[in-house]
Amino acid sequence: QVQLVESGGGVVQPGRSLRLSCVASGFTFNSFAMHWVRQAPGKGLEWVAVISEDGSLKYYRDSVKGRFTISRDNSMNTLYLQMSSLRPEDTALYYCAKMGVKDGYKIGIDYWGQGTLVTVSA
Amino acid sequence: DIQMTQTPSTLSASVGDRVTITCRASESITSWLAWYQQKPGKAPKFLIYKASSLESGVPSRFSGSGSGTEFTLTISSLQPDDFATYYCQQYNAYPYTFGQGTKLEI
Numbered sequence: 001q002v003q004l005v006e007s008g009g010g011v012v013q014p015g016r017s018l019r020l021s022c023v024a025s026g027f028t029f030n031s032f033a034m035h036w037v038r039q040a041p042g043k044g045l046e047w048v049a050v051i052s053e054d055g056s057l058k059y060y061r062d063s064v065k066g067r068f069t070i071s072r073d074n075s076m077n078t079l080y081l082q083m084s085s086l087r088p089e090d091t092a093l094y095y096c097a098k099m100g101v102k103d104g105y106k107i108g109i110d111y112w113g114q115g116t117l118v119t120v121s122a
Numbered sequence: 123d124i125q126m127t128q129t130p131s132t133l134s135a136s137v138g139d140r141v142t143i144t145c146r147a148s149e150s151i152t153s154w155l156a157w158y159q160q161k162p163g164k165a166p167k168f169l170i171y172k173a174s175s176l177e178s179g180v181p182s183r184f185s186g187s188g189s190g191t192e193f194t195l196t197i198s199s200l201q202p203d204d205f206a207t208y209y210c211q212q213y214n215a216y217p218y219t220f221g222q223g224t225k226l227e228i
Contacts, residue, residue: 035218044209044220044221044222044223045158045160045166045209045211045220045223046220047211047217047218047219047220050216050218059216059217060217061217062123062217095165095166100168100171102171102175105172106154106213107156107171107172107175107213108156108168108171108211108213109156109158109166109168109211110168110171110177111168112165112166112167112168113165114165115165
């Protein structure tokens, strides 16, 4: 079965950096685009970034462009999110998530990890 | 960015009720819409894709409809396990965007 296990969250001061990791199993990792989605405490879901199957294409939400970098290591079945210049508004539970595909079409996000909590506070 | 607006924000209902949640996109997304269910302290669960296709394993009391800019999620007969928060999401274009959520409460 598909498993996505995030790690790397913690408490960090504003302006500092943090790297999140997500180890995937139960599917052919290098065949699927992968996402990061976050959820601030008590708030809704907010899409953060996506990376294509081979890592050549990346998209970000505007508020993290230039500060966050999504990457992947297909040999290690691992997704990363390098976060720098962190702000208090980046405080959230960060989910690693898999893009679903059926009949060659994207169908949305079909699997989610349990999340890793990032708290940005002085 | 494509804005997704869900209504209502909160919905009070009883077991056995039929309920409908609406999601409106700020521009056409054809049928590139998904629905998710989230319970407190849990990751979202994938329910519906391409506006009306039920994900494998999801009970048939869940259904989706719509295209263009107007979409609905219907639960035909509420079960105790269905009380949760529901989100729509467009995946027509990046950045993907979610609705603000609809909390379905007893």
